[in-house]
Amino acid sequence: xxxxxxxxxxxxxxxxxxxxxxxxxxxxxxxxxxxxxxxxxxxxxxxxxxxxxxxxxxxxxxxxxxxxxxxxxxxxxxxxxxxxxxxxxxxxxxxxxxxxxxxxxxxxxxxxxxxxxxxxxxxxxxxxxxxxxxxxxxxxxxxxxxxxxxxxxxxxxxxxxxxxxxxxxxxxxxxxxxxxxxxxxxxxxxxxxxxxxxxxxxxxxxxxxxxxxxxxxxxxxxxxxxxxxxxxxxxxxxxxxxxxxxxxxxxxxxxxxxxxxxxxxxxxxxxxxxxxxxxxxxxxxxxxxxxxxxxxxxxxxxxxxxxxxxxxxxxxxxxxxxxxxxxxxxxxxxxxxxxxxxxxxxxxxxxxxxxxxxxxxxxxxxxxxxxxxxxxxxxxxxxxxxxxxxxxxxxxxxxxxxxxxxxxxxxxxxxxxxxxxxxxxxxxxxxxxxxxxxxxxxxxxxxxxxxxxxxx
Ligand code: AMP
Numbered sequence: 467x468x469x470x471x472x473x474x475x476x477x478x479x480x481x482x483x484x485x486x487x488x489x490x491x492x493x494x495x496x497x498x499x500x501x502x503x504x505x506x507x508x509x510x511x512x513x514x515x516x517x518x519x520x521x522x523x524x525x526x527x528x529x530x531x532x533x534x535x536x537x538x539x540x541x542x543x544x545x546x547x548x549x550x551x552x553x554x555x556x557x558x559x560x561x562x563x564x565x566x567x568x569x570x571x572x573x574x575x576x577x578x579x580x581x582x583x584x585x586x587x588x589x590x591x592x593x594x595x596x597x598x599x600x601x602x603x604x605x606x607x608x609x610x611x612x613x614x615x616x617x618x619x620x621x622x623x624x625x626x627x628x629x630x631x632x633x634x635x636x637x638x639x640x641x642x643x644x645x646x647x648x649x650x651x652x653x654x655x656x657x658x659x660x661x662x663x664x665x666x667x668x669x670x671x672x673x674x675x676x677x678x679x680x681x682x683x684x685x686x687x688x689x690x691x692x693x694x695x696x697x698x699x700x701x702x703x704x705x706x707x708x709x710x711x712x713x714x715x716x717x718x719x720x721x722x723x724x725x726x727x728x729x730x731x732x733x734x735x736x737x738x739x740x741x742x743x744x745x746x747x748x749x750x751x752x753x754x755x756x757x758x759x760x761x762x763x764x765x766x767x768x769x770x771x772x773x774x775x776x777x778x779x780x781x782x783x784x785x786x787x788x789x790x791x792x793x794x795x796x797x798x799x800x801x802x803x804x805x806x807x808x809x810x811x812x813x814x815x816x817x818x819x820x821x822x823x824x825x826x827x828x829x830x831x832x833x834x835x836x837x838x839x840x841x842x843x844x845x846x847x848x849x850x851x852x853x854x855x856x857x858x859x860x861x862x863x864x865x866x867x868x869x870x871x872x873x874x875x876x877x878x879x880x881x882x883x884x885x886x887x888x889x890x891x892x893x894x895x896x897x898x899x900x901x902x903x904x905x906x907x908x909x910x911x912x913x914x915x916x917x918x919x920x921x922x
Contacts, residue, residue: 467709467852468552468568469493469659470646472535472627473667474634474683476654479504480529482667483536486656487517489663492711493568494538497551501564503629504531508562512551533634533684535627537566540854549590553627558602561631565601567594568644568659569623570852572913577620596620601630609633610682610691617680617693621910623702623851625675627657633684640693641700641909642677643851643900645716655683660714674718677701700900700909704853706892707842708750708813719893722753727891728841728883729757729811736881737762738837744809745769747796747824754841755811764809769802770824792823804832814842815871815882816855818862822875829876838877843885843904844868850913855903 469490473482480502487498498520499512509529513520517538537552553566571577574593577600582588586599600616609630617624623643628635636657638646649656649669656669664671675681678695681688701717702709706724710716732754738744743765746755749772759766776795810828815821821838828836844863849855858864862871872880885904889896902908 467493469538470566470568470627471663472634472657474533474655476532479532479534480526483534484521484526485667486658486663487536487538489666490538490659491517494540496541496546497539499551499553500529500534500536501553501555502529502531502534508555510555514548533632535566535629550592554598556598563598563601564629565598566627568625571620572622572850572910575914610680610689613680614691633682635682636675637680638675638677640678640696643700643702646675648672648675660710660716662711662714699898703899703901712753724892725753726757729754730761731887731891732839732841732883733758733761735887736839738809741809741837742806743767747812748772751811751813758811767802769799771797792820798827798831800831805834807835808833809837809839811839815840816845817860818875825876835878837879840882842888843882845903847903847906849903
């Protein structure tokens with residue numbers, strides 16, 4: 467998954483982008499980059515690691531111009547290299563093209579092979595580079611038409627920010643998989659993956675970029691192009707469950723409200739009578755645990771403390787890194803847990819490694835019974851559209867039944883929210899969402915192996 471941010475028409479475009487990216491760091495922690503443009507020149511800064519580690523005021527001062535875009539990235543193993551850091555920036559017909567992508571293209575391998583057969587030379591393993599090459603080959607004059615031409619025949623998930631010379635373009639795929647919101651800031655136009663990034667720069671939210679829409683902004687003003695839109699839409703329900711920040715609005719709905727509703731529904735479907743209290747696996751499950759507490763009447767406790775200096779465990783691409791990080795990341799509070807029967811709420815179980823480690827910690831802290839409740843259904847398939855879920859063989863729910871999982875992770879009881887319970891709990895549900903990793907119903911053909919080298 468990735469975070470994207472862009473601004474057009476601001477004297478401090480790179481600084482605004484830098485600030486906005488701070489609120490999108492949770493969407494990707496492997497690399498970060500900003501490209502700024504003005505007076506026909508473009509400059510880029512791309513680094514591995516976190517934003518705060520590299521983007522000093524001196525480094526930012528080299529990024530001049532009134533238009534900028536930025537990207538925070540995470541990837542699967544093998545593609546975590548600086549060549550794959552975004553935004554991409556290429557020179558083209560005396561000008562330049564820059565691109566930041568959130569999502570995963572499902573037919574990138576085929577498109578890349580045909581471009582390479584025609585002489586294109588790729589400089590990264592990212593699927594997004596296909597779009598850059600197609601932009602360079604497009605014949606249309608107006609930048610928004612050029613992007614529309616480049617996107618023809620591209621399948622899969624993309625929320626995009628593109629700069630063609632001084633024009634900033636925003637686009638979402640026809641299914642609307644990934645979020646993208648537009649705002650204004652003192653006359654400048656701002657785009658961001660999540661509304662929390664508009665908040666941090668002081669921008670006012672205007673509306674979402676629509677599925678299938680292209681918006682162009684430059685000195686001539688704003689132009690929009692509505693291309694074909696899928697029916698139904700396939701907005702990623704996992705954005706509400708786990709990925710987006712709870713202080714954001716995505717797809718027009720509040721992430722916090724969605725998570726509380728998921729927790730309430732979970733408590734209705736899988737109550738835990740006799741338990742002493744409920745606690746969350748922080749931070750992504752806090753709101754769901756509050757919802758569970760509301761309906762169950764169980765007190766909400768802070769039984770597990772998260773170390774904020776450690777990133778999301780999953781975002782470590784190797785299994786060894788993930789295992790060691792569970793203990794570094796979480797510590798139980800013995801005084802709360804000792805002798806108690808407890809409900810632990812988490813938003814998802816993926817491989818089961820974090821969860822198993824957590825249950826061991828909770829029991830070692832003295833809990834008498836551990837009842838686990840999960841605010842998304844069993845994940846039985848990989849995501850092809852930009853969330854970094856592993857192959858089916860690593861997904862615990864693809865290999866085991868719910869009672870077997872309960873046994874494997876060592877809990878006294880395990881309850882997952884139902885698929886319909888989840889879809890009915892999210893804003894604007896139950897239809898128009900992608901639930902393929904839960905339901906196995908994928909709206910596109912399968913990507914080939916290489917397209918797993920995602921940047922999204
Ligand atoms: P595990 O126990 O190994 O299945 O990991 C489950 C934990 O990973 C949960 O606490 C989730 O909040 C978190 N999680 C779920 N999906 C992702 C993802 N795509 N990236 C990072 N963390 C995730």
